[in-house]
Amino acid sequence: GVQLEMKGLWDKFNQLGTEMIVTKAGRRMFPTYQVKILGMDPASDYVLLMDFTPLDDKRYRYAFHSSSWLVAGKADPAAPGRVHFHPDSPAKGAQWMKQIVSFDKLKLTNNLLDDNGHIILNSMHRYQPRFHVVYVDPRKNSERYAEENFKSFLFEETRFTAVTAYQNHRITQLKIASNPFAKGFRECDPDWSNRNSNLPLTIPYCRPRGGPHSKQQHPG
Amino acid sequence: GVQLEMKGLWDKFNQLGTEMIVTKAGRRMFPTYQVKILGMDPASDYVLLMDFTPLDDKRYRYAFHSSSWLVAGKADPAAPGRVHFHPDSPAKGAQWMKQIVSFDKLKLTNNLLDDNGHIILNSMHRYQPRFHVVYVDPRKNSERYAEENFKSFLFEETRFTAVTAYQNHRITQLKIASNPFAKGFRECDPDWSNRNSNLPLTIPYCRPRGGPHSKQQHPG
DNA sequence: TTCTTGTCACCTAGGTGTTAATAT
DNA sequence: ATATTAACACCTAGGTGACAAGAA
Numbered sequence: 474g475v476q477l478e479m480k481g482l483w484d485k486f487n488q489l490g491t492e493m494i495v496t497k498a499g500r501r502m503f504p505t506y507q508v509k510i511l512g513m514d515p516a517s518d519y520v521l522l523m524d525f526t527p528l529d530d531k532r533y534r535y536a537f538h539s540s541s542w543l544v545a546g547k548a549d550p551a552a553p554g555r556v557h558f559h560p561d562s563p564a565k566g567a568q569w570m571k572q573i574v575s576f577d578k579l580k581l582t583n584n585l586l587d588d589n590g591h592i593i594l595n596s597m598h599r600y601q602p603r604f605h606v607v608y609v610d611p612r613k614n615s616e617r618y619a620e621e622n623f624k625s626f627l628f629e630e631t632r633f634t635a636v637t638a639y640q641n642h643r644i645t646q647l648k649i650a651s652n653p654f655a656k657g658f659r660e661c662d663p664d665w666s667n668r669n670s671n672l673p674l675t676i677p678y679c680r681p682r683g684g685p686h687s688k689q690q691h692p693g
Numbered sequence: 694g695v696q697l698e699m700k701g702l703w704d705k706f707n708q709l710g711t712e713m714i715v716t717k718a719g720r721r722m723f724p725t726y727q728v729k730i731l732g733m734d735p736a737s738d739y740v741l742l743m744d745f746t747p748l749d750d751k752r753y754r755y756a757f758h759s760s761s762w763l764v765a766g767k768a769d770p771a772a773p774g775r776v777h778f779h780p781d782s783p784a785k786g787a788q789w790m791k792q793i794v795s796f797d798k799l800k801l802t803n804n805l806l807d808d809n810g811h812i813i814l815n816s817m818h819r820y821q822p823r824f825h826v827v828y829v830d831p832r833k834n835s836e837r838y839a840e841e842n843f844k845s846f847l848f849e850e851t852r853f854t855a856v857t858a859y860q861n862h863r864i865t866q867l868k869i870a871s872n873p874f875a876k877g878f879r880e881c882d883p884d885w886s887n888r889n890s891n892l893p894l895t896i897p898y899c900r901p902r903g904g905p906h907s908k909q910q911h912p913g
Numbered sequence: 914t915t916c917t918t919g920t921c922a923c924c925t926a927g928g929t930g931t932t933a934a935t936a937t
Numbered sequence: 938a939t940a941t942t943a944a945c946a947c948c949t950a951g952g953t954g955a956c957a958a959g960a961a
Contacts (some may be wrong), residue, residue, distance in 0.1 A: 875928085
């Protein structure tokens with residue numbers, strides 16, 4: 474038995490049409506893919522991993538005027554199919570079960586030649602994350618039991634479109650509202666008094682919206 | 694074969710009489726204990742760990758007027774003897790050998806009731822870090838071979854005095870000069886132009902030395 | 914036009930010695 | 938006196954979306 478953490482948040486994103494940024498250097502997913510696991514043999518070793526399968530054979534584009542995704546043609550050639558092993562693998566069932574398993578080291582890239590072991594995806598294509606549990610069979614000829622030792626789990630609410638820049642403004646707003654690292658882009662809210670106050674007074678409490686970049690010169 | 698990394702830096706500290714801070718919450722060591730390992734069986738599992746043995750049965754105090762350590766009596770009751778397993782343990786020899794093994798997650802505490810698995814030491818006592826490699830023997834009754842599967846390594850230049858605040862000012866200065874996290878306490882030096890320039894002009898380029906704390910008020 | 918890239922200010926998270934206050 | 942604690946400014950390290958410029 475496997476249970477998706479933060480299902481409520483995943484549902485909110487999925488309702489709007491989740492988008493995940495892909496960059497050359499690799500970008501984490503948000504929400505982070507996290508699961509709670511039950512029913513393992515506490516004393517046996519398991520390997521945990523994730524991969525991503527195309528949801529269909531199409532390429533998409535976003536129609537801003539109608540705020541909806543449209544099919545833009547057939548899918549680009551599939552990216553190299555990679556797998557992300559959870560870095561704690563292998564570990565005992567007891568270890569995996571005693572806390573939430575988080576794939577926060579997993580990064581998505583659109584660089585077909587990526588050299589960092591990140592997951593390679595095509596931008597403007599839709600994907601379904603999958604979670605796999607491999608029982609490390611101590612028996613000889615354990616490869617014969619590969620099928621029964623391999624279990625996959627799939628949560629449809631985690632599907633998403635890979636993008637290099639957010640398309641749906643509501644997705645952007647939900648990311649900003651829910652990802653702690655994007656707090657700098659939040660509008661003033663009742664929480665404003667919680668922000669770090671050890672700042673020079675020249676820094677405003679709410680980031681000015683839509684203004685141009687002002688690059689500060691080094692005085693020297 | 695095991696080789697101590699940053700031996701030159703360890704030697705510098707050891708020459709002055711290394712001090713390591715212990716706190717209730719736990720403090721990392723600096724320099725960090727790091728080793729390069731050779732001669733493992735690449736395909737076998739190993740567990741790596743560290744512990745700390747008292748260098749003698751004495752308690753010390755620092756004489757500021759003579760800038761030297763003096764014996765202040767017999768050692769306090771020994772703290773609970775703990776061990777720090779390298780968090781990547783167990784892993785294959787190939788994994789351990791292909792890069793420097795760093796014990797940067799190890800923390801020292803003076804809290805006898807510590808609940809975080811940190812190494813407990815008595816302040817104002819001297820210690821010798823030890824590094825251990827345990828070969829995970831696949832044979833049955835492997836406990837019979839425990840002795841031959843257990844190898845210890847000891848670098849005398851890593852010995853230190855546990856303290857709650859630095860005693861020797863030269864140790865403080867060497868820590869500040871060599872630990873990146875203490876850069877804020879460095880005097881102006883030729884590297885000053887490398888510092889982040891995206892700062893309000895009200896912040897000086899060199900921290901004022903010896904001034905009192907000025908707590909900034911939140912304008913609410 | 915549409916999509917991608919690189920840089921940036923702004924955050925989170927946590928490792929430093931300093932200092933003043935407290936404990937012994 | 939001597940030793941410890943807790944709060945703090947200042948860092949390292951790295952995760953955000955915004956934006957302008959570039960590419961297709």
